[in-house]
Amino acid sequence: MRFVRLMVIGAAALAASACASVGARPGTGGGRPADVPAPVTDPAPIVPGTLRPYQIRGRWYRPAEQPDYDEVGLASWYGDAFHGRPTATGEPFDMHALTAAHKTLPLPGLVEVTNLANGRRVVLRINDRGPFVEGRIIDLSRAAADALDLRQAGVGRVRVRYLGRAPRLGxxxxxTPATAAAAVAPAAPTPPAAALIPAPIPASTLPVASGPVWVRGGAFLDRAEAERLAADFPGVATVRRDGELFRLTLGPYPDAETAARAIRGLSDRGVRGAEASDTP
Known part of the structure; x- marks a missing residue:
């Protein structure tokens, strides 16, 4: 029993040491800017099972501790269709909270996300897995997208830095907005032409009235990619050209509940931001 107790004490000391390094980056001498959160002193335990390798749509992902994670890429967001549903940590998804989904960082964890278009920054609690669309590195809650001024665009180029373990709550x-120097990051490779780009339309709740309901499934840079996804929804999917994009629409469905099932089907295939509408 004493041996077990010593192991627990030792593990706690290691966790405290790791938390003390949150916010300190190589070359900073351990200091932190005034607007960076203080080190976490009450870290939540990593949720069992969330560091195991997993497979989505034939691709393997291998979560791990990544203390130096610092990456530039595309961010998307998700909201109404997932509000209240359990996240990968078991916490209910709250689209009004500052949270996000990441494919491989420990859960729950903290990340600093910077919108490289305007310098806005936010610290987010990572409590879910995703996004599973080529070219995207993080999925933001609706509130996080608003904080970064990304919601209307639907997608944006961001810098994501891992800060370490998250507190037990929140x-x-x-x-404060990043300085120009802080927002500069190495250029990210151009996403493949087949990368899915969500349509720049605000999310909405499902129509209340019964009757024909369509699902706007997003927009693609490559028609073949849109048509491959459309093939999974025979009889209800259409793909139309809109400038340089190809927009996917499903429907009409007889009611909002059936449309909601279609949105969940798109989500299972890695498509975030699909919404129901009373018009095609």
Whole structure:
């Protein structure tokens, strides 16, 4: 029993040491800017099972501790269709909280996300897995997308830095706008032409009235990619050209409940931001 107790004490000391390094980056001498959150002193345990390798749509993902994670890529967001549903940590998804989904960082964890178009920054609690669309590195809650001014565009180029373990509750907070120097990051490779780009339309709740309901499934840079997805919804999917994009629409469905099932089907295939509408 004493041996077990010593192991527990030792593990706690290691966790405290790791938390003390949150916010300190190589070359900073351990200091942190005034607007960076203080080190977490009450870290939540990593949720069992969330560091195991997993497979989505034939691709393997291998979560791991990544203390130096610092990446530039595309961010998307998700909201109404997932509000209240359990996340990968078991916490209910709250689209009004400052949270996000990531494919491989420990859960729950903290990340600093910077919108490279306007310098806005926010610290987010990572409590879910995703996004599973080529070219995207993080999926934001609706509130996080608003804080970064990304919601209307639907997608944007961001820098994501891992800060370490998250506190037991909360952990999200907006930061002051980054300076131009802080927002500069190495250029990310251009996403493949087949990368799915969500349509720049605001999310909406499902129509209340019964009757024909359509699902706007997003927009693609490559028609073949859109048509491959459309093939999974025979009889209800259409693909139309809109400038340089190809927009996918499903429907009409007889009611909002059936449309909601179609939105969940798109989500299972890695498509976020699909919404129901009373018009095609």
């Amino acid at each position: 952990g999200g907070q907006p930061l």
